Each structure stands twice: as structure tokens, then as C-alpha cells.
Amino acid sequence: MARIIVVTSGKGGVGKTTSSAAIGLGLALKGHKVVLIDFDIGLRNLDLIMGCERRVVYDFVNVINGEATLNQALIKDKRVSSLSILPASQTRDKDALNKENVGKVLEELGKSYDFIVCDSPAGIEAGAMMALYYADEAIVTTNPEVSSVRDSDRILGMLASRSRRAELGLEPIKEHLLLTRYSPKRVAEGEMLSVEDVKDILSIPLLGVIPESQAVLKASNAGEPVILDTMSDAGKAYQDVIERLLGETVEFRFLQVEKKGILSRLFGG
């Protein structure tokens, strides 16, 4: 059985697509068969981050409507052969999806993949509900600021009440907290919520803390998920996330302000 993981947040711009891409690629690099699905119909982004936007012929909506087969629409990643991407449609809107057909597509994919990573659109409307409906696990992406935490809390309520697992009374969706754009310096200065604050408010297990990093923007523009940038803090933090998703216990890094060396102190680093 494939693990269906939804990457969600409520709020927009917190790093859902960046995280989906990094996690999808990271799991594939570990040898798992992974498919990444872009549920953000109308705002096709995942293919850009993955660097496969020029290879999109058919999309998710075509498959839902029976205009293309899954194999025609799936794009094989050029870097890792065990990773495929199912892109969103740019021309349609979120109402193009319906529960029944999405369920069929996921079931079909579940036969040949180990992980199905669903990149959710922002908001709490139909599109976001569709992305989380069939999930077994949810990665709730949150920035350390109050409005993002509030929206994540709202989404956690939805996960517990509006998902298939909730409707059928099955074991609830496994929730993970992924804190992104974390800046220990700003936490120390009291401008940002700390990991502890967010954990206290949301009270769900912490999956990872991704530090604010220049590498993320660079990676997005280049179409190379940041996890491939093994020298960057963000890349390393996503690698830790993968280990934890696969059941390893890894200590959290990048939570403290980095101590400056004597040279950078002298030259104002």
C-alpha cells in the first residue's frame, strides 16, 4: 500500500510546493517509487520547481476527464528514475476535480508507487479539501508567525473532520509539523515564534525545521529542488525530514543562532 502524504498549510506562500518537491525527490533518492501530484489546479507551480515545465503534455485534469491515460500524463524525473510528476492544469479551475475520480487515480497510482505526495493548494476551499481527502499522513507546513500558525490550526481541524479517514471513522490522519523559513536569529530577537511556541499551539509532532535560506529561492528558479543542494542548510534540513519520515530518529539542527567565527566577527561577516 502506498503512503498518501498531503503537504498542506491553509496559508499560501509558506513553502508547500518547495517542500513537496524536496520531499518527493528526497524519498525517491532513497530508492522509493514516488509520484508527486500537483493539486493546485489553475496555478501550475510544481512542474516549475521540479524543472519539468517544458515536458508537460497532459495533466491531472485530462486524466480525471478520461482524455489521457495516467502513463501519458506522468512525467518521469530526469534526475531520479523512480520519481514521477503528475502536473496540474493551468487552464482549468479547482472544480474540475471530483472525489470519485481523484480516488480512482490515487488507487491506480497506489498499485505501482510507494509514496504519493500531494501538493495542496492554499486555502480551505474545495481544492485543498480534495488534496487532503484521501491522505494517510499530512505534513502541515507552517511559518513561525501567528497567522500561518492560525491557518495551520484550521487545517488540522479539517484533517480531523473532513478527510476520508474521518468520515469512515478510521484511524486518524498522521499529522506532522514542518516549520519552514525559520530564523533562529529573529527568534532570539523576539520577532518570530520559536519552535516551542508553535509546537505548544498546534500540539502535533515536529517533522522538521527548515531554516530561512537563500538557497531555496535559487533552487526554485533553477528548477532544482533544494534538497539537491547538499551544501545548504535548507537542503540538509530536508534530508533530515526524509530520514524522520522513514522512521529514523534524527536530532534537530539549525535551531540556534550560529556562532560566528573570529574571522567573520572581525570582518563583520
Next chain:
Amino acid sequence: MADASIEFKGSSFTLSVLHLRTSKLADIRADLARKVAQAPDFFYLVPLVVSIEQLECSIDYQAIKTLIEEFNFTFVGFTGSVAKEQRKLIREQGFSFVNTMKTNPSKVNSSEKTAIVEEPVATEPKTKAIPPQRHLYTDKVHRGQIRSGQQVYAKDQNLVVIGSVSAGAEVIADGNIHVYGSLRGRAIAGATGHHKAQIYCQHLEAELVSINGNYWLSESMEQHWGAPVYIHLTDSELTSSKLI
């Protein structure tokens, strides 16, 4: 004046009757749990009349009602051919007593070694007497966090939250509210008018607290912000006091 909008009429319904054979709550609970576990969906919100006919000693009626509702039955009332005094007592405690057309205890299979027996009987409906005004609330227990955008209302009950109430969430009770976690959202106690209602929480960071229509916004809670407190009314003024 003609009551065009409503009409009272009698009808017959088949209701499930729970025959109690013991007044030991623990035994009843155990057997009920076993029974319900066999078909939880079947029993969910089923209206239930409790027969006390086979009981030899008196029983805590409120406890029985609470127990029944704990298993998600809809409690209707008590039944059984019992002494007039006992019926009166039941009524006085605010429960309805349902008269059966004929009782047939011999039908009950007493060889079964359970404390309870279920058997459908036809009952004659009766207009429910309006229960006397009382403030004996039972508890509605919510386990887990109440998240932003969620609302929990304990109608005619106290509300117990074993978890936190998030900012943007709302908890309302006609009785008291107990939050065994942080209260960050809104809490409205004594919602239908009950000036003795109180709000208890382990950690006060609420957006709003209200008792019987008197409310505080967070700025009025500065004195005990972040502390374990209870909030109550003294002469129509909200007051907060530390729990410990």
C-alpha cells in the same frame, strides 16, 4: 388563538427498552459496552426507554441517564410497573416516565447472564411534562484539541475539554466550562442564562470569556494572563481567581 403553526397528536412508536436487572452501575456499564461494541452504528442515537421494573432497590436515575448517553443513546425516560411514589420521585427529578400499554416481563429471557436486556415494545406516547427548572447539568467531554474554526456546544450540559482550545475556536456551554489545557479561543458559559456558571482553565490566553452575557476581551484578563484560573460572576461582574 388558533395554533396554526403546531399541532399535538398522539402516535405509536416502537422504542427500544433497556431492562435493568441490577442497580450496580459498573455491571450495567460493562454489559452495555459489550452490547454496543457488537454494533456501534446500530445503536448510535437510538431512542431508549429504561425499564426499572425488575429492580429490587432504588437506583441513581441521573447516573443511569448519563451512562446511557455516554454510549450515544438518546435517553427518552423510564418505564415499568412501579409504585406511584416511585413514579412521582422520577418526575420530580426531571425525568419523564413512559407508561406501557401492557408489560410482559415473562418475555424477557432471564437465563441470559447479563445485567441488561433489550426488547422493543410499543409505547403509548404522552405529552412530556415540562421539567422543572433545574441546574443539574451533566458533562459533555471532548477529548483532544479544539482547533481554529471549530465550535463545540454543550447544550444543557457542562463542557469538559481534555486538551486546549485554539485561538479562533469557540466553546459554549449552558453550564460550566472546564479546559484542561490552554484556553486561547472564546469560551461562553451559562449561554442560556445561568449566572452561577464558571469557566476553569489551566492556562488563560482567551480571546473572549463570557458568563451569562457578561464578557471580557483579552485586555481585561491581564491580571491572570497565562495563569491557571477560574472565572465567575460576582454581582454581575466577571471576576477571575487563581486556581492554585
